[in-house]
Amino acid sequence: MAKSVVAGLDRILTMELVRVTERAAVAAARLRGRGDEKAADQVAVDAMRQELNRLAINGTVVIGEGERDEAPMLYIGEEVGSGGPDVDIALDPLEGTTICAKNLPNALAVIAIAEKGSLLFAPDVYMDKIAVGPGYPEGVIDIDASPADNIASVAKAKGVPVEEITACILDRPRHSKLIEAVRETGAAIRLIGDGDVAGVIHTTDPEETGIDIYLGTGGAPEGVLAAAALRCTGGQMLGRLMLDTPEKVARAATMGITDPKKVYRVEEMARGDVLFAATGVTDGNMLAGVKFGRDSITTHTIVLRSSSKTVREIKARHQDLEKF
Ligand code: VTB
Ligand code: MG
Ligand code: MG
Numbered sequence: 001m002a003k004s005v006v007a008g009l010d011r012i013l014t015m016e017l018v019r020v021t022e023r024a025a026v027a028a029a030r031l032r033g034r035g036d037e038k039a040a041d042q043v044a045v046d047a048m049r050q051e052l053n054r055l056a057i058n059g060t061v062v063i064g065e066g067e068r069d070e071a072p073m074l075y076i077g078e079e080v081g082s083g084g085p086d087v088d089i090a091l092d093p094l095e096g097t098t099i100c101a102k103n104l105p106n107a108l109a110v111i112a113i114a115e116k117g118s119l120l121f122a123p124d125v126y127m128d129k130i131a132v133g134p135g136y137p138e139g140v141i142d143i144d145a146s147p148a149d150n151i152a153s154v155a156k157a158k159g160v161p162v163e164e165i166t167a168c169i170l171d172r173p174r175h176s177k178l179i180e181a182v183r184e185t186g187a188a189i190r191l192i193g194d195g196d197v198a199g200v201i202h203t204t205d206p207e208e209t210g211i212d213i214y215l216g217t218g219g220a221p222e223g224v225l226a227a228a229a230l231r232c233t234g235g236q237m238l239g240r241l242m243l244d245t246p247e248k249v250a251r252a253a254t255m256g257i258t259d260p261k262k263v264y265r266v267e268e269m270a271r272g273d274v275l276f277a278a279t280g281v282t283d284g285n286m287l288a289g290v291k292f293g294r295d296s297i298t299t300h301t302i303v304l305r306s307s308s309k310t311v312r313e314i315k316a317r318h319q320d321l322e323k324f
Contacts, residue, residue, distance in 0.1 A: 009113065009273045010085065014305050016055055017111060017277040018314055022299045024048035024093040024109035025279035026324050029290035032282060033103030040100045041065075044093035044109060044281075045074050052089070052111075057081035062119050063090030063112075063221045086116040090225050096195040099282060106198040106284035111277050112228035118272035120224050120264060121255045126242040127220035129196070132213050133204040134234030143238040143263055147181040147215060154213050155187075162186045168199040168211045175216050182215065200226035201278070201302075202285055204233040209285040217242060227269035229276045232304030233311060239264045274306040288315075297324060 027047035031040040045065065052059065052074075059081040065073040074080075074091060081087075089111065094100055096107035112119070130141045132154055140157045141150050147167075155162040163186045169175055171191040182189055190211060192199055196218035202209035214237075223239045230237050243249045243260040252260060279301040280287030288300040296317045303312045318324060 009087065009115065009275055011305070013055070013057070013113065014275055014303055014310075014312075017113065017275055018279075018301050018303055018316070020048055020051045020055070020111055021109040021277045021279040021301055022316060022318075023051040023324070025281045025299055026290050026297055026318075028094045028100055028107070028109060028281045029292070032100055032107075032289070035101050037097035037101040041094045041097045048091065048093040048109065048111070049074055049080065052080040053082060055081045056084035057113070058084055058086045059089045059113070060087075060116075061091065062088045062121055063224050065092075087113050088116055088119045089113055090119050090221070090228060092197065092222065092225060094281065095197045095222065095225070096281070098194050102193075103282055104193060105282055106192070106195045107281035107289075108195070108198055108278045108284070108287065109281060110197055110225055112225055112270065112274060114228065114270060114274045115272040118270065118274070119228070120269040121257075122220040122224050122241065122269075123248070123252050123255055123257075125220050125248055125252075126217045127223035127239045128217045128242060129200065129223050129226070129237065129239050130213070130215055131200045131203050131226065131230065131237035132235060133206060136236060138236070141213070141236055141238060143240060147178055148185045150213065150215070151182060151185045151187045158212065163188075165212045166190055166206075166210055168192060168202060168214045169216045170194070170196055170199070170218055172216075178216055197222045197226050197229075197278070198284060198286070200237060201229050201233075204230065204235050205286060211285070224269050227264075227266045228274050229278070229304060230266045231270045231274050231306045232276050232309060234309065235266070237266050237269075239269060270306075272306075276304040278302050295319065295321075297321065
């Protein structure tokens with residue numbers, strides 16, 4: 001037992017991590033509903049970097065802001081922290097820039113910290129994903145099975161008719177066939193505009209969120225972040241990188257990915273001891289958004305740790321507003 005504690009991350013970091021996502025969320029929330037995604041993203045990145053550099057870690061960003069949307073970077077390979085244990089960091093200072101710009105539900109500031117070398121070094125491509133929360137038998141979902149079979153399998157395991165299952169899917173033209181196939185089963189779909197990290201995490205608490213299963217393709221970095229969360233809460237997720245051109249296969253190979261068709265399980269995307277934190281930017285199904293009061297700012301954060309499987313929800317009232 002003691003050994004795993006020594007080998008694991010410092011538990012003090014769990015609480016320290018909260019400040020990192022709180023800061024990023026507050027910064028982004030100030031620009032909610034302004035129609036300016038880039039500006040909201042930039043302030044979230046700057047706030048997260050500043051706070052990360054106060055953490056007593058020797059951190060390397062391994063999942064950062066990607067080239068795909070040319071976001072202002074906390075770039076892959078960037079070193080952060082004020083010195084301490086060597087850790088790898090996956091982050092998305094504003095997951096759901098469009099959601100934030102439109103002030104729609106479920107924009108988050110997200111981070112995961114893991115022991116060095118234990119997060120999948122995923123290129124910024126799409127990942128095909130399927131996920132369910134805890135409590136299901138191993139193998140209840142299969143990324144190679146049809147959507148209808150997966151929905152039927154989940155309904156059976158949950159002991160409810162298919163009509164009582166809700167799937168979360170990103171609203172994208174590329175998902176039109178998937179959406180049709182799920183609707184044909186009689187299951188309900190919650191279509192989301194963005195934010196599949198939240199979408200996957202929502203499967204871990206269906207009674208609160210109303211979502212049983214997540215299906216479809218989204219960002220691979222977001223896939224690793226979601227997997228880091230599921231490592232801590234329990235639940236199953238399968239992901240396969242969409243390496244559909246020779247260039248992408250070659251790029252993945254330079255990152256150590258030798259089997260381009262590999263299906264990754266949660267433990268293969270996030271190994272070892274993992275800490276995860278997410279703060280709501282806009283109001284969501286699981287986390288409330290940042291509230292600006294007369295004399296205080298309120299934030300709502302979920303903090304998770306894999307080695308203890310602790311799920312903490314922290315509602316904080318910040319009164320020293322100069323800090324923000
Ligand atoms: C998803 C979504 C993210 O990227 O991962 C998406 O959850 C995938 O890319 O919030 P497309 O937008 O090209 O479909 C985001 O929208 C942005 O990170
Ligand atoms: Mg981002
Ligand atoms: Mg994102």
